[in-house]
Amino acid sequence: MLSSLGFLEAIFWSVLQPHVFLLGAVTFLFFAAFFRRRSQKNYPPGPPGQPIFGNFFHLDFKQSHLAIQQFVEKYGNIMQLEFGSLTSVLVTGLPLIKEVLMYKDKNFLGRPVTPLREHGFKTNGLIMSTGQIWKEQRRFTLTTLRNFGLGKKSLEERIQEEAQHLVQAIMEENGQPFDPHFKINNAVSNIICSVTFGERFEYQDDKFQKLLWLLDEVTYLEASVTCQLFNIFPRVMNFLPGPHKKLFKYWEELKLFVAQVVEKHKSDWIPAETRDFIDAYLIEIEKHKSDTSSSFNEENLICSTLDLFFAGTETTSTTLRWGLLYMALNPEVQEKVQAEIDRVIGQSPPNMAVRESMPYTNAVIHEVQRMGNILPLNVPRAVVSDTTLAGYDLRKGTVILTNLTALHRDPAEWTTPNSFNPEHFLENGQFKKRESFLPFSIGKRVCLGEQLARTELFIFFTVFLQNFTFRPPDNEKLTEKFRMGLTISPVKYHIRAIPRA
Template structure:
């Protein structure tokens, strides 16, 4: 038998093997599609193993999806890596999935990359009892440390003062605002989690911010997709995905060092910050093998807060300054309202927001146009269900099409134009139901209140102090780069101090 196999192997040439492998993959893909349940949402035919990933434009996947909405309707399916995925478009269906059937769309899918890094821990990607315990504790602790209170607002006002001084040092010359803004925004969540803020010249902290920026973009690269598709093979192959794992390890090490420092001078009677509160909770659950309160989860939950509390708000503010330089007439109108209501000396606060409807509308329009989470954070179906008459089996990944929602011509008068009037009615600010940057339902953004306060106070203060302009003889671009968020490509801008 062995000699027969050897003879057959010698008779095969590389082209025969390649053809055989191709036939096998095509057949495997055909039978995979055949196994889809009856009444499953329609969608494009997928490529073996890669699914429909290769049908998407890597530089703008959220935009290339929109042609399939036109072809297949508001609920359609795709194969993204190893995930059976449905994409849902339109406010009624998004609300149906995330609110009315929220308990059936409550989980987060865990990719092989995230499983290797986070296992099933943390706040963002955990599910079931772990997620419930971590979210409940985190919300309570954030409220204890000022979420929704005047004390946290004062921290934001203090930090934007430091940011304004750092920008003032540029003396109106072109500079890249990326890491200055990152540092300022991150300091708010750092003051809650670590009990301290970091100076803008702190080299170690600057390195951490750069690591965050790098992992945010590496996680959605082609190499990362290949790892998620072939994890057992890609684990041993060199490439940028290996750099991703080493960068995450450095971030975990940074948080571990902060935790060790807390342990050395920890006093259970005096809770200084989130880490202290978590150490106290761990002590309560000591000896309980089923508890999710342990040091590994402290590291991952802190990292989640650190990452989420920096990236989304910082990216939105970078879009805001870019849009102001692009639309000087809108910037002037915003500044005129700020001058009229606050002047140059009164600090912006959340209480002043209702007296600054145009400024508030501009902030919301930045979020709509910036569209930093174009497909929302993905969900996973926890039990077989139906949506729009289609059968959706347990384990399916759900993506909600916020790009189409935030550019829907039936909802917005000028969907593709930066226009603050979308959020105004008779000169007063108007809430819009079709505006969902923080998502909906049980897994809506935990830090929504904090993000809203940061965006309004940072933006209003910066426009109170500076006028943002493109550098002389340089044209700014609204091009973006894709990562976990959609961010503007790095740019230089002039911040001219206002008299």
């Protein structure tokens, strides 16, 4: 009898325990979140979150940067959001953004290392590294990029040459509708590839086209719902299939490509003849090989090179795709740009020296950046030590998001904030800088490729309109619909490029 009771008891507990465990875990997480909220007595206000998930379900992941604005109206220019155990603070308005990125920047220089990023990059590279690693990598990269032509005539000439390759590729479409996505990606990527890898890639190179496709996929996947759930439940999501597994696979393929290029460089490396960024980095590794605290190692070489490849391709090429779209949607603006090009440079190759003589073209490019809004909440920062902002206490590790969407669409700053209007950047016919225009961010962590990107945008865009008139296809309506990813890009579209006489 007793043995039977023991058997039944064992069955009972085998059925009950998983449920009890699950209920206990949920209860624990609920109270942990509750008491964490209660303990933050002087934290910014924000919408109340759900147990475990926080404000995760408050966001529309197809347009999260727009969905979040309704909460800004309710809770103000400094607002708290929680995603699982991750606390974020959204900062809105130029005075507060400048305080975070410039005046108090030493407290906000970190980058949040989410489980997603930790899985792929740890704390390596240029974009998401923090502290001494970031300082060493950034200082070295800026010096090396300058050595290889950043800000010099030689790099301008390289961009001019690539622009002509792209013109020829577009000419081959014979005025018929085509998708400009990967042609533009290839051309822009070739500039940073010539600096990092020491070579450019043909537009018909299947291997490189696959690489550009992988880059586009990771840009899209990393912002997906499933990948963001990985940041909340990394251990659980590790056992589940989904887009996050694709993301990890694609990042590894991209890293493998860079690793293979590095190995090729090592096989024919002559230290006295530095050909590109990878060669320069290999020299730096040799210099620091006896220093165990140095961040110069092969893993950081791969991650930093991949960061350059990503940043040097994605942001500029996406902006240019927005540019072609806005020209086709605003033919009267396109005509004015072409009239200025014809008057100032004719058929001569554009260069940065003539930009001041082309205020309307320059204003149009800036308006493309404002309306395209490709980094709507900027690259996130992290609080590096307990600090205060606008009278609120912020703990170390808090993620800081700067609301560039609100800044670039502020009706107090822009006459027609939601309409494409180059006059925003013109005053009495001359180009006008705007303090509330921060597509490259500001402060010590300002985009290190800003000068390169500005040069590429001006030369490529001017060459486009110098050689073509862009129109919608006869049977396709172009729209300003966007695709949400790490950047905001136009949805896939086709366009006609009519050669100009």
